[in-house]
Amino acid sequence: MVYTYGPVPSRRLGLSLGVDVLPYKTCSLDCIYCQLGRTSNLAVERNSFFPREEILAEVITVASETNPAYVTFSGSGEPTLNSDTGWLIREIKSKSGRPVAVLTNSSLLWMPEVREEIKPADLVVPSLDAATEEVWKKLNRPHPDLDFSKVIEGLIDFSNEYAGQLWVEILMVKGMNDSAEHVKALNRILARMRFDKVQLNTVVRPPSEESALALSYEELRAISKELSVNTEIIVPYRKKGKQVSAHGDRERILAAIARRPMTVKQIEQSLGIPPERSKPALEALVAEGKAKPSIHEGETFYEAVR
Numbered sequence: 001m002v003y004t005y006g007p008v009p010s011r012r013l014g015l016s017l018g019v020d021v022l023p024y025k026t027c028s029l030d031c032i033y034c035q036l037g038r039t040s041n042l043a044v045e046r047n048s049f050f051p052r053e054e055i056l057a058e059v060i061t062v063a064s065e066t067n068p069a070y071v072t073f074s075g076s077g078e079p080t081l082n083s084d085t086g087w088l089i090r091e092i093k094s095k096s097g098r099p100v101a102v103l104t105n106s107s108l109l110w111m112p113e114v115r116e117e118i119k120p121a122d123l124v125v126p127s128l129d130a131a132t133e134e135v136w137k138k139l140n141r142p143h144p145d146l147d148f149s150k151v152i153e154g155l156i157d158f159s160n161e162y163a164g165q166l167w168v169e170i171l172m173v174k175g176m177n178d179s180a181e182h183v184k185a186l187n188r189i190l191a192r193m194r195f196d197k198v199q200l201n202t203v204v205r206p207p208s209e210e211s212a213l214a215l216s217y218e219e220l221r222a223i224s225k226e227l228s229v230n231t232e233i234i235v236p237y238r239k240k241g242k243q244v245s246a247h248g249d250r251e252r253i254l255a256a257i258a259r260r261p262m263t264v265k266q267i268e269q270s271l272g273i274p275p276e277r278s279k280p281a282l283e284a285l286v287a288e289g290k291a292k293p294s295i296h297e298g299e300t301f302y303e304a305v306r
């Protein structure tokens, strides 16, 4: 599995087969809360990073074996930086028959071609963490060539042009974007957008910077009341997955935790590998220097060592 991971438990999508179309870690932003660590390749140039036929073939094979609820473009950075994204969305939809979701940080939606390419997706989840340039620079640390006003106008334009499901994600970080004043600024942007849902999230996995602190559920609820639209607070995914054979446990776990830090419980839910098998596999990966544990909000997450 070179370009796919999971299916992983998504708090939004249920079981989602991730498609990773970028070399680690290529992004137009360097968010302080990023679960992938710091952005090593801060980029705004779009590129065809890998042979697109190879990506397509792997997605079709894995999707037919795992039957995910969504095939989701996400992974090692901002998926719209891959210039084959539009072709891949169309081909995956027609050849796998699975719904396609795109998680985007919104930073390239000011480009008309990017907006056109992702329109065939069934679901787009764009981020809107910052309503002011000052917060954007502190929280999302954008590529210097990006223009905040253009990015916001691109997001607003896309929301009004797109006919599929649009779920806006706002990730709240304590002391960064949770002030009453900033929430009012978010309201002004949301008032100009068309969307199906607004989802409030917070720092639920080990962040790139320790200064990225989570809000409590109560704090998120208070903010959701201040927002002038109905919001959903994303809750942890709980579905118990079916167990599969021990063959390839270590490789499957390593492929999954290379894309997102996971707990033993999440590995069971998403990969169907029970703790009595995942724990020895994780211990071996840690001993070999391929994985490392970290504690976040009292839970132990495992992530791949790069």
Ligand code: SF4
Pocket: 027, 028, 029, 030, 031, 033, 034, 035, 036, 039, 076, 077, 078, 105
């Ligand atoms: S959170 Fe997403 S947008 Fe932000 S740096 Fe990480 S991959 Fe990029």
